[in-house]
Amino acid sequence: xxxxxxxxxxxxxxxxxxxxxxxxxxxxxxxxxxxxSFRESVKDGGDGPADGEEKLKHDEGQVIxxxxxxxxxxx
Numbered sequence: 429x430x431x432x433x434x435x436x437x438x439x440x441x442x443x444x445x446x447x448x449x450x451x452x453x454x455x456x457x458x459x460x461x462x463x464x465s466f467r468e469s470v471k472d473g474g475d476g477p478a479d480g481e482e483k484l485k486h487d488e489g490q491v492i493x494x495x496x497x498x499x500x501x502x503x
Contacts, residue, residue: 444452 447455
């Protein structure tokens, strides 16, 4: 009891009538570029987050620009 080919064609026809061919073509292009970008980032091996973690590590007394310091002795 799956979807038959005729039911699938009717659904695709309704979607085409609702959104139009140009909009669906743009959506397909955007989806393709997103998949391509995802594959490239997976292929790189995730070097980005490891570099970011190293940048966040600092000595306890050192303040980074834009970082908010908290007073430890507040009650």
